[in-house]
Amino acid sequence: MRLLGIETSCDETAAAVVEDGHVILGAEVASSSRLHVRFGGVVPEIACREHLRCIVPVVQAALDGASVSAETVDGIAVTNRPGLVGALLIGTTAAKALAWAWQKPLVAVNHVEAHIYAAHMTFSGLAYPYVALVASGGHTSIYLVRDVFTHELMGATIDDAAGEAFDKVAKYLGLLEESLHGGPAIESVARGGDPDAMDFPRSLIEEGFDFSFSGLKTAVLYRCHGQDSSLPTAAPRLSGKELGDVAASFQEAVVDVLTTKLIRAAEAASVNRLVIGGGVAANKRLREKLYQASEEHHLTVFFPPLAFCTDNAVMVAGLGYHYLAAGRTAALDMDTQAQVERV
Numbered sequence: 001m002r003l004l005g006i007e008t009s010c011d012e013t014a015a016a017v018v019e020d021g022h023v024i025l026g027a028e029v030a031s032s033s034r035l036h037v038r039f040g041g042v043v044p045e046i047a048c049r050e051h052l053r054c055i056v057p058v059v060q061a062a063l064d065g066a067s068v069s070a071e072t073v074d075g076i077a078v079t080n081r082p083g084l085v086g087a088l089l090i091g092t093t094a095a096k097a098l099a100w101a102w103q104k105p106l107v108a109v110n111h112v113e114a115h116i117y118a119a120h121m122t123f124s125g126l127a128y129p130y131v132a133l134v135a136s137g138g139h140t141s142i143y144l145v146r147d148v149f150t151h152e153l154m155g156a157t158i159d160d161a162a163g164e165a166f167d168k169v170a171k172y173l174g175l176l177e178e179s180l181h182g183g184p185a186i187e188s189v190a191r192g193g194d195p196d197a198m199d200f201p202r203s204l205i206e207e208g209f210d211f212s213f214s215g216l217k218t219a220v221l222y223r224c225h226g227q228d229s230s231l232p233t234a235a236p237r238l239s240g241k242e243l244g245d246v247a248a249s250f251q252e253a254v255v256d257v258l259t260t261k262l263i264r265a266a267e268a269a270s271v272n273r274l275v276i277g278g279g280v281a282a283n284k285r286l287r288e289k290l291y292q293a294s295e296e297h298h299l300t301v302f303f304p305p306l307a308f309c310t311d312n313a314v315m316v317a318g319l320g321y322h323y324l325a326a327g328r329t330a331a332l333d334m335d336t337q338a339q340v341e342r343v
């Protein structure tokens with residue numbers, strides 16, 4: 001079965017054609033990230049305008065890349081929650097229009113569950129149950145995943161997401177230029193730094209499965225700009241060596257917390273598989289530390305390929321296949337949801 005997937009929950013307009021939940025025939029992503037940099041965060045109106053401009057060419061490019069026509073697509077999967085409502089509306093409206101025009105079934109996909117599913121694109125035999133972490137710009141949550149449809153929330157951030165902390169710290173360090181996504185810039189500067197140089201806080205590390213990253217973010221802000229700073233406008237007063245040390249120490253604090261909580265969750269749920277998804281899953285230090293900790297605790301950890309950690313439509317079409325195969329389709333009056341209730 002062949003699905004067209006569409007993703008527009010934040011600042012990426014993406015489309016993909018995937019067969020049987022794991023064979024990628026075509027994929028396309030356009031990002032408006034660089035347009036938001038001077039505002040310091042995603043501006044929903046700008047994201048929406050770019051989605052509107054890009055949605056048709058991106059869908060067309062994915063279909064062309066896959067060399068498939070409307071007749072050979074079996075269904076359309078689209079992210080309808082959670083995300084920026086205006087942005088979601090553009091993807092869902094495009095998907096509904098195509099479903100109606102082509103007379104194909106429509107499938108609604110949860111963006112966070114799609115991030116978890118991304119690992120299945122490479123590991124098609126990945127078995128359930130497992131514990132999954134989604135760490136992105138908007139989410140940091142741990143789930144016990146019992147099957148492709150059943151995700152039980154074990155813990156989540158009580159304030160900022162891990163990716164958001166990477167983005168804000170990159171801003172404090174003057175590293176945001178081309179994109180709002182600060183993770184890759186932090187990772188690259190951290191390579192020359194000492195992860196033990198500064199003892200940044202690891203909030204809530206001692207207990208449970210919830211996260212808190214806002215104290216860490218503030219600690220880095222004070223370290224770079226002084227205690228009297230609110231929001232930095234000037235470039236930080238740091239030398240090259242200090243910059244590397246701050247980035248490496250910050251990254252280490254995030255990675256320590258994510259690793260500790262995941263291992264604890266796997267032990268509490270008595271599972272021996274871990275799955276990581278979301279933009280932060282692209283971080284090499286996180287991968288290194290989790291592979292090492294998993295080996296020590298006799299667990300196996302599965303990461304998606306780098307290209308499917310950040311927002312994409314391959315994971316949407318991949319997960320959508322299982323919904324379509326099970327007959328769990330959506331009506332053309334399907335809604336979008338900004339937030340998904342904490343269960």
Ligand code: KG4
Binds near residue numbers: 138139164279284
């Ligand atoms: O999953 P994603 O594309 O969008 C959301 O659903 O939010 O994740 C984007 C987030 C950004 O905060 C970005 O800085 C972070 O993922 N990210 C990284 C890396 N690559 C992307 N964080 C740490 N290290 C990376 N290599």
Ligand code: ZN
Binds near residue numbers: 111136137278279311
């Ligand atoms: Zn995402």
